[in-house]
Amino acid sequence: MRLAAENLTFRAGGRAIVDDVSLEARPGEFMALVGPNGSGKTTLIAMLAGLKRPHGGTVTLDRQPVATMARRDLARHLALVEQQAETGERLSARQAVELGRTPHLGAMSPWGARDDGIVARALEAVDMAPFADRLWHSLSGGERQRLHIARALAQEPKVLILDEPTNHLDVEHQLGLLALVRRRGGTVLAALHDLNHAALFADRIAVMQGGRLVAVGPPAAVLTPELIGAVFKVTAAVEIGPDGRPFIRFAPPAIPSTGRDP
Numbered sequence: 001m002r003l004a005a006e007n008l009t010f011r012a013g014g015r016a017i018v019d020d021v022s023l024e025a026r027p028g029e030f031m032a033l034v035g036p037n038g039s040g041k042t043t044l045i046a047m048l049a050g051l052k053r054p055h056g057g058t059v060t061l062d063r064q065p066v067a068t069m070a071r072r073d074l075a076r077h078l079a080l081v082e083q084q085a086e087t088g089e090r091l092s093a094r095q096a097v098e099l100g101r102t103p104h105l106g107a108m109s110p111w112g113a114r115d116d117g118i119v120a121r122a123l124e125a126v127d128m129a130p131f132a133d134r135l136w137h138s139l140s141g142g143e144r145q146r147l148h149i150a151r152a153l154a155q156e157p158k159v160l161i162l163d164e165p166t167n168h169l170d171v172e173h174q175l176g177l178l179a180l181v182r183r184r185g186g187t188v189l190a191a192l193h194d195l196n197h198a199a200l201f202a203d204r205i206a207v208m209q210g211g212r213l214v215a216v217g218p219p220a221a222v223l224t225p226e227l228i229g230a231v232f233k234v235t236a237a238v239e240i241g242p243d244g245r246p247f248i249r250f251a252p253p254a255i256p257s258t259g260r261d262p
């Protein structure tokens, strides 16, 4: 499915925190959304997922405005993994993932063996099957994050939106998660802080700065030392690997001497 934003604007605190952004994630594309803290990524994602109503512009899913779609209908097509999502304390890990099936259930489609299979596969996919009967409050931050992702997978969305999904995860699970969402197909839009992860997994990268979209394109075209310097205020060297993808090496910032250096 195609997820498109046209001229999206969101205002808060007397200013546009997302300012006239037009962006399209094409069917089957993995798009990374990068930008410094406060550049508007989470606000843009909330509008794309239908959680925040834009002050200007429209969001469409295969050309249908999401504002006209019933929440349940939207949830059958689009899943969101939020940055700071919480879930009720008394749930088990499996029950937290079962919530992903909610939009697909109804009087004519009660819970069945197929749903059990989907939930089991989602738990397996994020390496959480052995934790299925553990209570939510007994799990670590990274384990909870993996369950949020399993819940979104159980939703079987055609469009998956992830807000900093690798937060809390160890490096094995960071890479495993990004490889998993890439391999499962469907349209993916993921806000990522690690530019090397974006370089490694994304088909295209969209760059936000001060509420505006300042670049969109394939990793090697976008992640240049010039753009990284201008947007992220850091010095970086970029090498292009044999797969055509950039690898970024950051230089430590110059810290003024205190006079006590050795």
Ligand SMILES: Nc1ncnc2c1ncn2[C@@H]1O[C@H](COP(=O)(O)OP(=O)(O)OP(=O)(O)O)[C@@H](O)[C@H]1O
Residues within 6 Å of the ligand: 012, 013, 017, 035, 036, 037, 038, 039, 040, 041, 042, 043, 044
């Ligand atoms: N209700 C609000 N009132 C005033 N300012 C707000 C409000 N909501 C968000 N902002 C500001 O809008 C800007 C964009 O926030 P947003 O969370 O979208 O950024 P972000 O790119 O996701 O940041 P991060 O990388 O830190 O998660 C921030 O400066 C934030 O403080």
